[in-house]
Amino acid sequence: MITKRNMLLGAGLVLAAPAFVHRARAQGMMDGGMSGETMEGSHTSAAGTLQAGEPFRHLPEIDARGGTLRLRAMSGETRFGSGALTPTMGFEGSYLGPTVRVRRGKTVDAMVTNGTGGPVSTHWHGLNVPSNADGGAPQSVIAPDASWRATLPVAQPAATLWYHTHVHGRTAPDQWAGLAGALIVDDDDSDALGLPSTPGLDDFVLILQDKRFDEDGRAVYQPDMMTIMHGYLGDAVLVNGQFAPAARTPEGPVRLRFINASTSAQHRISFPRPATLIGVDQGLLPRPIEIDEATIAPGERIEVVVDMSDGGSAPISVTASLMGGMMMGMMGNDGVQHTLLTLTADPDAPATGRVPERLTADLEPLSAPVAERSFVLQENMGPMQHVRGMMGRGPTMAINDEPYDPDRISFTARIGTVERWTITAEDMAHPFHAHGVKFLIPDPQRPEETGWKDVVAIDGTRDLLVAIEAPTTGDVPFMFHCHILEHEDAGMMGQFLTA
Ligand code: C2O
Ligand code: CU
Ligand code: CU
Numbered sequence: 001m002i003t004k005r006n007m008l009l010g011a012g013l014v015l016a017a018p019a020f021v022h023r024a025r026a027q028g029m030m031d032g033g034m035s036g037e038t039m040e041g042s043h044t045s046a047a048g049t050l051q052a053g054e055p056f057r058h059l060p061e062i063d064a065r066g067g068t069l070r071l072r073a074m075s076g077e078t079r080f081g082s083g084a085l086t087p088t089m090g091f092e093g094s095y096l097g098p099t100v101r102v103r104r105g106k107t108v109d110a111m112v113t114n115g116t117g118g119p120v121s122t123h124w125h126g127l128n129v130p131s132n133a134d135g136g137a138p139q140s141v142i143a144p145d146a147s148w149r150a151t152l153p154v155a156q157p158a159a160t161l162w163y164h165t166h167v168h169g170r171t172a173p174d175q176w177a178g179l180a181g182a183l184i185v186d187d188d189d190s191d192a193l194g195l196p197s198t199p200g201l202d203d204f205v206l207i208l209q210d211k212r213f214d215e216d217g218r219a220v221y222q223p224d225m226m227t228i229m230h231g232y233l234g235d236a237v238l239v240n241g242q243f244a245p246a247a248r249t250p251e252g253p254v255r256l257r258f259i260n261a262s263t264s265a266q267h268r269i270s271f272p273r274p275a276t277l278i279g280v281d282q283g284l285l286p287r288p289i290e291i292d293e294a295t296i297a298p299g300e301r302i303e304v305v306v307d308m309s310d311g312g313s314a315p316i317s318v319t320a321s322l323m324g325g326m327m328m329g330m331m332g333n334d335g336v337q338h339t340l341l342t343l344t345a346d347p348d349a350p351a352t353g354r355v356p357e358r359l360t361a362d363l364e365p366l367s368a369p370v371a372e373r374s375f376v377l378q379e380n381m382g383p384m385q386h387v388r389g390m391m392g393r394g395p396t397m398a399i400n401d402e403p404y405d406p407d408r409i410s411f412t413a414r415i416g417t418v419e420r421w422t423i424t425a426e427d428m429a430h431p432f433h434a435h436g437v438k439f440l441i442p443d444p445q446r447p448e449e450t451g452w453k454d455v456v457a458i459d460g461t462r463d464l465l466v467a468i469e470a471p472t473t474g475d476v477p478f479m480f481h482c483h484i485l486e487h488e489d490a491g492m493m494g495q496f497l498t499a
Contacts, residue, residue, distance in 0.1 A: 154185060202252070210320050246344060380396060
């Protein structure tokens with residue numbers, strides 16, 4: 001049956017190609033204003049090299065539930081669609097990394113070897129492990145040809161986490177190039193639920209990255225001053241490196257684990273079939289929540305189950321945009337919209353999963369906060385920044401007037417306690433993230449903001465109730481920062497210890 005909704009989505013599909021061109025022109029104009037490029041500069045979209053509908057390829061998996069994980073960061077080249085080869089990086093491959101599966105209650109002996117020509121690191125985003133194993137600190141940077149060893153005690157509930165490089169000053173370009181992968185924690189409780197959980201059949205890992213393309217279809221990342229300040233927005237959002245692929249599913253529930261691995265774009269994902277949100281950053285929600293769309297900022301994850309029991313095809317669409325705020329409105333960033341992937345039910349594939357009404361126990365009331373802290377995320381968008389930009393230096397961003405300094409520890413928090421953190425975003429909205437902790441958002445504005453989180457979009461001022469989870473070891477700190485990677489690299493990051 002064709003509903004009005006389906007028709008609208010269909011229209012979106014047809015418009016996808018012209019939207020690229022429109023978007024590219026707008027971006028060219030915006031960049032041209034600051035960097036002196038002309039409107040017909042290097043950002044003309046080559047939409048012709050991306051064709052929708054190629055078969056969806058599941059990412060390879062590495063089973064580390066036995067307690068051993070070996071990863072190698074590598075440089076390579078990747079062809080997106082039928083475009084020219086793009087220099088990229090990945091783990092165990094040329095772009096992105098395998099999905100790593102770990103199990104609660106097991107300790108993983110991880111070793112990452114750096115086969116690229118530059119420094120890399122491997123931060124297990126969302127995994128609350130001691131700071132010397134977290135991978136986010138400057139002490140954990142891996143030199144070319146060197147290896148880094150980390151002991152990961154997995155002690156948290158089932159969740160869709162991820163791993164990515166985290167070398168200060170180059171996280172944005174290197175993650176953009178592909179140094180990111182999924183990290184899935186499972187446990188007995190989640191196994192018992194009967195959720196769709198067969199990789200390659202009804203359990204999908206979807207790593208989203210937007211890319212801008214030159215006229216040869218090569219992906220390009222050359223941020224100028226305006227891009228660093230407002231964010232990078234591509235011509236298209238790729239899923240695991242593919243443009244609008246077609247995936248076969250069973251005629252039944254299908255679990256989609258979305259990871260926003262873009263440097264700065266947020267993604268609104270729309271579902272044309274009955275869909276339920278079952279999990280957010282730090283794991284499963286107490287109960288599934290019906291949704292027809294959800295938005296994830298850089299660093300955020302959601303798990304959604306789409307019901308394909310009516311058969312046929314369901315295009316899932318994405319609208320990518322910069323994080324917004326008053327300045328963004330003035331720049332006219334209306335985003336890019338197209339089909340992200342199309343699910344097609346195969347009547348011959350067995351539907352094995354279900355979504356029970358109860359997923360996890362209700363959250364226990366938290367103990368009273370023992371400390372209050374406030375953090376102001378600052379882009380410092382004053383005239384001085386533009387002077388620095390013209391002199392060829394990047395902008396200096398900060399938190400509480402302090403640009404990132406590897407020698408500064410901003411505070412020490414007590415393990416096992418709860419703190420109230422008040423985060424304020426200046427100039428535009430910013431996705432705030434901290435290592436070694438998880439938090440609740442007392443005033444959730446969307447279902448995606450319920451449950452335990454580790455990234456939250458801050459527009460204005462918001463309070464978080466932060467559970468201090470993991471220990472710092474020696475002098476290795478945990479990081480807190482904006483997950484717009486251009487901002488993190490420009491200094492919107494700080495360090496703390498736990499005790
Ligand atoms: Cu996903 Cu400190 O980052
Ligand atoms: Cu992290
Ligand atoms: Cu930011």
